[in-house]
Amino acid sequence: xxxxxxxxxxxxxxxxxxxxxxxxxxxxxxxxxxxxxxxxxxxxxxxxxxxxxxxxxxxxxxxxxxxxxxxxxxxxxxxxxxxxxxxxxxxxxxxxxxxxxxxxxxxxxxxxxxxxxxxxxxxxxxxxxxxxxxxxxxxxxxxxxxxxxxxxxxxxxxxxxxxxxxxxxxxxxxxxxxxxxxxxxxxxxxxxxxxxxxxxxxxxxxxxxxxxxxxxxxxxxxxxxxxxxxxxxxxxxxxxxxxxxxxxxxxxxxxxxxxxxxxxxxxxxxxxxxxxxxxxxxxxxxxxxxxxxxxxxxxxxxxxxxxxxxxxxxxxxxxxxxxxxxxxxxxxxxxxxxxxxxxxxxxxxxxxxxxxxxxxxxxxxxxxxxxxxxxxxxxxxxxxxxxxxxxxxxxxxxxxxxxxxxxxxxxxxxxxxxxxxxxxxxxxxxxxxxxxxxxxxxxxxxxxxxxxxxxxxxxxxxxxxxxxxxxxxxxxxxxxxxxxxxxxxxxxxxxxxxxxxxxxxxxxxxxxx
Numbered sequence: 001x002x003x004x005x006x007x008x009x010x011x012x013x014x015x016x017x018x019x020x021x022x023x024x025x026x027x028x029x030x031x032x033x034x035x036x037x038x039x040x041x042x043x044x045x046x047x048x049x050x051x052x053x054x055x056x057x058x059x060x061x062x063x064x065x066x067x068x069x070x071x072x073x074x075x076x077x078x079x080x081x082x083x084x085x086x087x088x089x090x091x092x093x094x095x096x097x098x099x100x101x102x103x104x105x106x107x108x109x110x111x112x113x114x115x116x117x118x119x120x121x122x123x124x125x126x127x128x129x130x131x132x133x134x135x136x137x138x139x140x141x142x143x144x145x146x147x148x149x150x151x152x153x154x155x156x157x158x159x160x161x162x163x164x165x166x167x168x169x170x171x172x173x174x175x176x177x178x179x180x181x182x183x184x185x186x187x188x189x190x191x192x193x194x195x196x197x198x199x200x201x202x203x204x205x206x207x208x209x210x211x212x213x214x215x216x217x218x219x220x221x222x223x224x225x226x227x228x229x230x231x232x233x234x235x236x237x238x239x240x241x242x243x244x245x246x247x248x249x250x251x252x253x254x255x256x257x258x259x260x261x262x263x264x265x266x267x268x269x270x271x272x273x274x275x276x277x278x279x280x281x282x283x284x285x286x287x288x289x290x291x292x293x294x295x296x297x298x299x300x301x302x303x304x305x306x307x308x309x310x311x312x313x314x315x316x317x318x319x320x321x322x323x324x325x326x327x328x329x330x331x332x333x334x335x336x337x338x339x340x341x342x343x344x345x346x347x348x349x350x351x352x353x354x355x356x357x358x359x360x361x362x363x364x365x366x367x368x369x370x371x372x373x374x375x376x377x378x379x380x381x382x383x384x385x386x387x388x389x390x391x392x393x394x395x396x397x398x399x400x401x402x403x404x405x406x407x408x409x410x411x412x413x414x415x416x417x418x419x420x421x422x423x424x425x426x427x428x429x430x431x432x433x434x435x436x437x438x439x440x441x442x443x444x445x446x447x448x449x450x451x452x453x454x455x456x457x458x459x460x461x462x463x464x465x466x467x468x469x470x471x472x473x474x475x476x477x478x479x480x481x482x483x484x485x486x487x488x489x490x491x492x493x494x495x496x497x498x499x500x501x502x503x504x505x506x507x508x509x510x511x512x513x
Contacts, residue, residue, distance in 0.1 A: 007033040008099075008138065009054055011080040012064035013072060019103045020064050023125065030135045030481060031447040032142065055083045059142060063117065065102045070112055085116040096141050101125050132480070139481035142450050211332055212249040212275040213296070214256045215239045219282040221291075231283035232257070233358030234292070234321070237346070238279070241325045243468065248334055251275060252469040252499035270299030274500055277305065279328060290314045294324055296331050306331040317351050347396070347431075353389035356382050357396050364403055376407040394431035397423055398440050405444055420444060435466035439474060446478055456482075469498035 008027060012020040024036040035054045055061065061084040069077065088097055100113070100122045108122055125134060215238050218231040236253050243250040251273050259269050266278050281294035295307035306327050310320045348354050360382035367375035383400035387393055401423035408417035421444055427437040442458030445451040459475035472495035479488035 007035050007054070007058050008060045008062055008142075009035045009058035009080075009084075010037075010062050010064065011077050011084070013066070013068045013075055013077050015068040016064050016066050016103065019066070023062075023064070023101065026135065027138060030139065030477065031443075032135075032138060033447070051080060052083060055080060056087060059097075060099050060138065061087075061097055062099045062101055063113070065100055065106055065111055065113060065117075065122075066104050067106055070106055070110075081114055081117075085114045088116060096120075099123065099138070099141070136481060136483055140483065208270075208274050208276050209249060210276050211247055211334060212251075213242065213277040213279055213328065213332070214251040214269065214273045214275045215242065215279045216269070216281075217257050217260045218280070218292075218294075221282045221284040223284075223286065227283060227285045229359045229362035230285060230355060233361055234283060234317075235281070236361070237321060237358075238324060238328075240468075241321060241346075242279075242328055244466070245329050245334055248329065248332065249275065250498070254469075255499045255501040258501050266297055266302060267299050272501065275299070277332065279324075281324075285314065288314045290317060290320070292320050292324075296328055315351050317354065318346050318349070321346065348386075348390045348393045350390045350393075353386045353393055353396070356386035356389060357393065357399070360386060360396070360399060360403070364399065367403070368406065373407060373410055376403055376410065379403045380407065392430055394427045394434050394437060397427035397430060398434065398436045401427060401440050402443070405448075417448065421448075433465060435462040435468070435471060438462040438465070439471050442478075443474060446474075452478065452482055467494075469495045472498070 010020055010024055020036065024034045027034050035058060037051070063077070063081055063084070069075070072078075084098065088095075091097055098117060098120050100117050100120065102108070102111075102122055102124045103126055105126075108118070111117075123134060123137075215235050218235045220226075220228040220231040236257075239250055239253055239256070242248065255273055264272075266280075270276065270278055276299055278297045278299055279294065280297065281292060284291040289311075290313065291309065291311050293307075293309040296305045297303070298305050308324070308327065310316075310323070312320060346354065348357070360379050363375060363379040363382055367379050380400060380403050383396050383403060386396040387400065390396070401420045404416055404420035404423055407413070408420060421441075424437065424441045424444060427434060428441065431437065438458040439462040442455040442462065445458060446455035455478055456475070459471060459478060462471045463475060472491055476488050476492035476495060479485075479491060
C-alpha cells in the first residue's frame with residue numbers, strides 16, 4: 001500500500017490497535033508514509049512474507065510499548081520486534097532506525113522488550129499528549145540530511161526542538177492536521193475526529209473591514225436537483241476569481257461552505273467568518289439554458305448592495321462569472337486585477353469541459369475522506385473527460401494528478417504514482433503561471449520523496465502566483481516539519497485568516513487540490 005523505503009513501520013499488540021491508529025493518522029496527516037497493519041488475520045505464509053518485506057525495507061521502525069505488550073508473553077508483534085532488531089545488525093551504529101513509543105505508564109527498565117530497544121531514547125506519547133515534537137522528529141529523521149542521526153538523539157533532539165512558540169505551534173498543528181485530513185494533504189482511510197479549537201469571540205461588524213466577503217455555496221434549483229456539483233463549483237470558481245482582487249479579503253471555500261445546509265442567518269455567518277459582506281445565489285440548469293441569481297448583502301444591515309439574475313445559454317457561463325465578479329468588486333469600490341478577465345482565465349474556453357471539471361472536484365471532495373478506490377476512479381474519469389474536451393486544460397491536469405496520487409497510495413500502484421508526477425508536470429508545462437500546478441508538485445515531492453528543498457521551492461512559487469489559504473497551509477506544514485516554527489506560525493496565521501473555521505470543519509469538508 002505504501003512505498004516501504006520511505007515508510008514508517010508501526011508495530012503494536014492487537015489490544016493497542018486504537019492507540020496505534022491515532023499515531024498512524026497523526027503521521028499520515030503530516031504527509032508521512034506509514035505501514036499500518038489493521039488486519040486481525042495475522043500469520044500465514046503470505047502475510048508473514050509481506051511483514052518481513054516491509055520491515056526489511058522500511059526507513060523507521062516504531063514499536064508501540066504498553067501494559068498490553070507487557071502482559072503478553074507471546075504475540076506476532078514480538079516477531080516483528082525481533083525482525084527489526086535483526087535488521088539493525090547490518091546497519092551502521094549511528095543510523096537511526098528504532099523509535100520506541102510508550103503510550104502509557106510502562107516503566108522503561110521493566111518493559112519486556114529486546115535489549116536493543118534500550119540502547120535508544122524512548123518517546124512517551126500517552127493519549128492526549130502534544131504531538132508537535134514527535135511529528136517534527138519523525139520528519140527530521142526521514143529527511144535525507146538526517147541519514148546519519150544517532151539513535152540516542154531521537155528523544156533528546158525532540159525535546160530540544162521545543163521553543164518559546166511551542167504552544168502556538170501545538171495549536172496550529174491541530175488545525176494543520178485537520179486541514180490536511182480535509183485537503184488536499186490526506187490519504188488515510190480512517191481519519192480520527194479533529195479536535196475543535198475554541199472559537200474566538202467574533203469581532204463586531206465595525207471592526208471588520210468593509211473590503212471583505214464570503215461566497216456561500218449556491219443553491220441547486222434545477223428540476224431534477226442533479227446540478228449540485230455545478231452550483232457548488234460555480235460558487236467556488238467565484239471565490240477563486242474574486243480572491244484575485246487586490247485589497248479584498250475573500251474567505252476560503254472550506255469555511256464558507258461549512259454553512260451549507262444549515263439555518264444560520266446572514267449576520268451570524270458574517271460574524272463567524274469575520275466579513276462585512278455575503279454573496280449568495282442559486283443556479284437552475286436545464287439543457288442548454290442556465291439561470292443564475294445572485295445578490296451581495298451587507299451583513300450588518302441585511303440590505304442588498306447588488307443583485308442580478310442571468311438568463312443565458314450554458315455556453316455563456318464564463319461571461320456570467322465575469323459579470324458577477326465585476327459587479328461584486330465594483331459594489332465594494334474596488335477594481336479587478338487586470339484590465340479585463342477573459343474566458344481563458346477560467347482555464348478553458350469549453351463550457352462542457354468546465355462542467356466535467358467541476359464534477360471531478362465535487363467527486364474528489366467526497367473521495368478524500370472515504371479514500372475508496374471506486375470514488376477516486378470516478379473522480380479521475382471526470383477529469384479525463386474534461387481533458388478530452390480540452391487537451392490544454394492545465395487546471396484539470398493538476399487536479400487529476402492529485403487524484404492519481406491519492407488512488408496510488410490507496411492501492412499501492414507505483415506506476416500510477418509515477419503517472420501522477422508526469423501529470424503534474426504536464427499541468428506546469430501547459431501553464432507555468434498556474435499556482436496549483438506547483439502546489440501539487442510540491443505536495444508530491446514532500447509526501448512521496450521527502451524532497452524538502454524541491455517542495456519548498458514549489459510552494460514558494462505557488463504563493464508568489466496566488467497566496468491562497470491552501471498554498472499557505474501546505475507551506476506552513478512543511479515549515480513545521482522542517483522545524484522552522486516561527487516562520488510556520490506566521491504562514492499558518494495567514495492561512496487561518498482566510499479560512500477562520502478550519503479547525504471546526506477540518507474533518508468534514510475536503511479542500512480541493
